Amino acid sequence: MPENLALASAHPTGAEAKPGLGDLARRSQRQSHRILIAALAGALTSVGFAPIGLWPGTVVGVAGFALASRGPYSGCRAAAVGTVFGFVFTANTLNWMGMIDLGAAAGLIVAMTTWYALLGVATNLAFRTRAWPVLSAGLWLAMEYAASRFPFGGFGWLRLGYTMIDSPLSGLLPLVGVGGLSFATALLAQSLAWVAIRTSWRRVSVLAALIAGLLLAALAGRALPPPATTGNITLGWVQGGAPGGGVYGIGAERSTSYRHASQTAKLAEEISSGRADVPDAVIWPENATDLDPRVDATTRSLIEASVAAARAPILVGTILKGPGQDERQTASQWWTTQGAGPTYIKRSLVPFGEWIPFRDVLLPLVPQLRYVGAQSVPGTVAGTLPVTLRDGRAATVGVLLCFDVAFDQVAYDLPGNGAQIIVVQSSNAMYQGSSQVDQQFAITRARAAELKREVLVVTTSGVSGIIGPDGKPRLRVEQGAASGVTTLPLRDGLTPAAMISVPLQQVLSLASLAWLALLARSCYIRWAIGIRNRYTFITVKTPSSTR
Incomplete structure (x- = not known):
């Protein structure tokens, strides 16, 4: 008699076991903490913009956003982190639109918050690579580039580069422009978060080298003479x-x-x-x-x-x-x-x-x-x-x-x-x-x-x-x-900025999005394999009939 094949669901055991009520409570608490960090990060990021102009707050705020986005959780939860960050950030900086019309102000804040929700998902995914500080900085630049153009011509009012005009990094502006300075600011903030996650002499040394390199480049930009009179x-x-x-x-x-x-x-x-x-x-x-x-x-x-x-x-x-x-x-x-x-x-x-x-x-x-x-x-x-x-x-x-x-x-x-x-x-x-x-x-x-x-x-x-x-x-x-x-x-x-800033933003943005797409593909393949491994073909052999 031929073998009978049956498709059966494997019983989850060990790491695959369904979470209990205690696990769910702990996950909910962690998510609440991330939401709180995202809200504080949004408020800190906003203080770097005029009229307050405290640029260190923006660096710390962006680092806080990265920390809140980190974690092995769903895209919906990552989007929630980005949404809270974006809402607090834009509500603090764009509320002036309400002087024209409250509906217009609400629409603008919602539109801009959507970009940060997407950034939250992308940043969460970026943590799947060891070089996530670089990728996350590139994704921030890509978001700013897109928001400055879409929808309806864009609204590029809240770029990180604008907050750094009174910082030691402002000398980068004639070299790489506002977009390049936004990338440098995001990279500095992501690197700060990288050190905060696990502090070690190696990580501190890398952060110090990055700061030194940015400051040297900024000094070179300041030394660049203005165009001829x-x-x-x-x-x-x-x-x-x-x-x-x-x-x-x-x-x-x-x-x-x-x-x-x-x-x-x-x-x-x-x-x-x-x-x-x-x-x-x-x-x-x-x-x-x-x-x-x-x-x-x-x-x-x-x-x-x-x-x-x-x-x-x-x-x-x-x-x-x-x-x-x-x-x-x-x-x-x-x-x-x-x-x-x-x-x-x-x-x-x-x-x-x-x-x-x-x-x-x-x-x-x-x-x-x-x-x-x-x-x-x-x-x-x-x-x-x-x-x-x-x-x-x-x-x-x-x-x-x-x-x-x-x-x-x-x-x-x-x-x-x-x-x-x-x-x-x-x-x-x-x-x-x-x-x-x-x-x-x-x-x-x-x-x-x-x-x-x-x-x-x-x-x-x-x-x-x-x-x-x-x-x-x-x-x-x-x-x-x-x-x-x-x-x-x-x-x-x-200046160099007038010639290369826009192409530089385009290259960094496209490279970051391509990198993200490869990560997403890798994550999807692992997910698909995991789903397949939850099921197994069990071969059931029946006793042979007595002849």
């Missing part, structure tokens, strides 16, 4: 002041135009009396006018009167109607006595702040989104304006409009396309009194340091100022109406 430019700047507070922070219609025209008249008096130098040009901020001067006669007359009073061209931050129905563009226009000249259209727009994704679908469903107003349409070319100065000299002015500063390629395109001076025009009136204003100024400081360029920042209501090529503020003007004149060098040339 090709002359000087004298710029007047005008901060018109604004009432602030929410969507209508710049005030009633045309009031922002009147404020900037009035403050320009005061600056003109200072120039005429000799108390201020005669400028080659005057810079107004973003939203210095809120109506299109091409179609609004009052706005145009205010600009023309200001040009005449200053006796110099004015770079005007304005709103242009079109190109389509119920559309607008945020622009920077060079105005002279002959009218409007070279114009830059803002490339980087805030989703649900300046434009509504899927507008035709969402606007009827969420009527409060009407606060956005007409749909903003982005520009497509670099903000480099070839202009003629008051004395007839030609120059190329590089312009970043507000949210532009948070996007690497938009910033690097300026010196890459011949910008000799960089100005940042911004309108922070709607966020007046919140941490957003200081956060943006810190981001701009990082841009100045990585490009090794002086940057003039002009806003409607603060913070305006002048930033040196080392990222240090030379002038900082707080809330209210103000104006002045400053002389800055014209420069030509690129």
Whole structure:
């Protein structure tokens, strides 16, 4: 009689035994501890961002996130750790969006928290390799790179590199840019966690060597000279002041135009009396006018009167109607006595702040989104304006409009396309009194340091100022109406960061994701083998029949 084969489930024994109630309680307690560590880590990471600016807190916070993500537990639990970390972190740093709309703030925090939930899962998986500090740092960079681009153009506001502008590692900025500094910061934090898990002389020595190497590289970056000077430019700047507070922070219609025209008249008096130098040009901020001067006669007359009073061209931050129905563009226009000249259209727009994704679908469903107003349409070319100065000299002015500063390629395109001076025009009136204003100024400081360029920042209501090529503020003007004149060098040339930072981020991110994919495949194979070994074919032999 042939053998009979039966498929039977093997009884779990030893390490495969089902956990008892005590084991489940201990696992639950450990998970609670990890959640608590994740929450504390999120809070610590947030203190490195402006206006607090305690960068050691960010390093310790990221290390705490790594420790909380470590453990042989499910992806859902790892995602929970990342979610708690991300929520505490983003709620502490992005709550200023609530000044526009609480729903928009909630949506932004949820969207950003999702990235940290994914990072929690990826970091947990990274612990399957001995070189997990390197992989985890690469995964952090990959998350920042992706979040800066997806969804809806991205929101790269909370990058680790921005927190390090006042740290000893800030010298890395002109070498590897904000993205490279984020990777270095994450690597330092992961290595700190590596030592905390098991302290030994070998691990401490590796950490010390890493710190020494980063500091030496930072010193080399600081020693890198700024691009060559090709002359000087004298710029007047005008901060018109604004009432602030929410969507209508710049005030009633045309009031922002009147404020900037009035403050320009005061600056003109200072120039005429000799108390201020005669400028080659005057810079107004973003939203210095809120109506299109091409179609609004009052706005145009205010600009023309200001040009005449200053006796110099004015770079005007304005709103242009079109190109389509119920559309607008945020622009920077060079105005002279002959009218409007070279114009830059803002490339980087805030989703649900300046434009509504899927507008035709969402606007009827969420009527409060009407606060956005007409749909903003982005520009497509670099903000480099070839202009003629008051004395007839030609120059190329590089312009970043507000949210532009948070996007690497938009910033690097300026010196890459011949910008000799960089100005940042911004309108922070709607966020007046919140941490957003200081956060943006810190981001701009990082841009100045990585490009090794002086940057003039002009806003409607603060913070305006002048930033040196080392990222240090030379002038900082707080809330209210103000104006002045400053002389800055014209420069030509690129830093290494402007050339390699974006490709470096892409290579490190792709390499880290490929490494993670190999780990995931290995883990899946081990899991599949384990499932198969839980079952065995038991050969049951029956006695032969008596013949």
